[in-house]
Amino acid sequence: MKKPSVSYLLECYAWLTELLYSQKSLTKEQIDEYWAKASVNEEHTPNIPESTFYRWRNAVQTLFHISIECDSEGHYSIESLESVKGNSSQYWLLNSLVINKILSENKELNKQVIFEPISSDLKFLATIIEAMRDKLQVHFTYQNFKQTTPIEFTAKPYFVKQFRQRWYMIALSDGYDEFRHYSLDRMQSIEITDIPYTMPENFSADEYFKDVYGVTISKSDKKELIKVLVNYKQVPYLRSLPLHHSQKEIETKPYGDAIFSFELIPNAEFISELHSYGMDLIVLEPKWLQNEFYADYELLYKHLYPEEI
DSSP: OOOOOHHHHHHHHHHHHHHHHHHSOEEHHHHHHHHHHOTTOTTOOSSOOHHHHHHHHHHHHHHHOOOEEEOTTSEEEETTHHHHHHSHHHHHHHHHHHHHHHHHHTGGGGGGOOOOOOOSOTHHHHHHHHHHHHTEEEEEEEOOTTOSSOEEEEEEEEEEEEETTEEEEEEEETTOSSOEEEEGGGEEEEEEEEEEOOOOTTOOHHHHHTTOSSSOOOTTOOOEEEEEEEOTTTHHHHHHSOSSTTOEEEEEOTTSOEEEEEEEOOOHHHHHHHHTTGGGEEEEEOHHHHHHHHHHHHHHHHHHOGGGO
16 A cells, blocks of 8 residues: 555545534544545545554644544544634634635535635745744835835744734834734745744733734723624624624614624724724714714715715
8 A cells, every 4th residue: 555645644634623623523433434435535445544543633633733532432522622713723724624625525616616815925924933933033124005115124023913814923123112013915025033032921912912803003002892883784794703702792772783892902903894884883982983983974975075065
């Protein structure tokens, strides 16, 4: 029997992970039943040998940081599935494995499955992750949309975050005393230096971003209670896909409209998201944000109907 390729083994790991993710809990016999019918089973073997199954479990743990445990009754499952869902990077990876497995089994449908485009340049992502792993600063050339010429920075990369199809590096740059975010698609070049850096003990990206929608945050920003009235047509969308973990539906009107509350920092990204609902969303609190929306609507009206002013 020929030695399986790396790509084939990755397909097997993804298959096993997706199976236990979708079925929650299975015995080894049940897993073998699914394996006998799986398209990834190129040799059409009736079962997975115990030694192979053991290696796959270890590989899933090593590569994806997802632990497959066996209980006293011989049922295999993903350990602490809810905690995996709470870990954004693990959950993103798990969903990617599921999608990849589904598409690999239905290649004839690839042209019928459309993804949102991801902004470039992902080639910089690997370099940044390598620098974070080795705790080395990076030197890069950057030009945002407001700058006429590129600027060079040396920075300590703390973490990366994906938001609205763009990847961002959040870093402490020389000359700044707070984090700055840099979109990878606006980088022109990047290299790892030999300058080491240290991160505060127990520093958590999830904790840093817990009160934020998006990536923009500064030391002076404070969390606020925000209440909005949402038109009944948009209510189901907010219910099914909350904007933020602090979102609560605090009142439902008889005619279907609803009041939602958020406890977060009202940064530019969040305000822009609220604006995207147009007249289907009215800000109730705080007063300063309500006034800002009213001023924006008034300005828009003057622009669209100058003859009526």
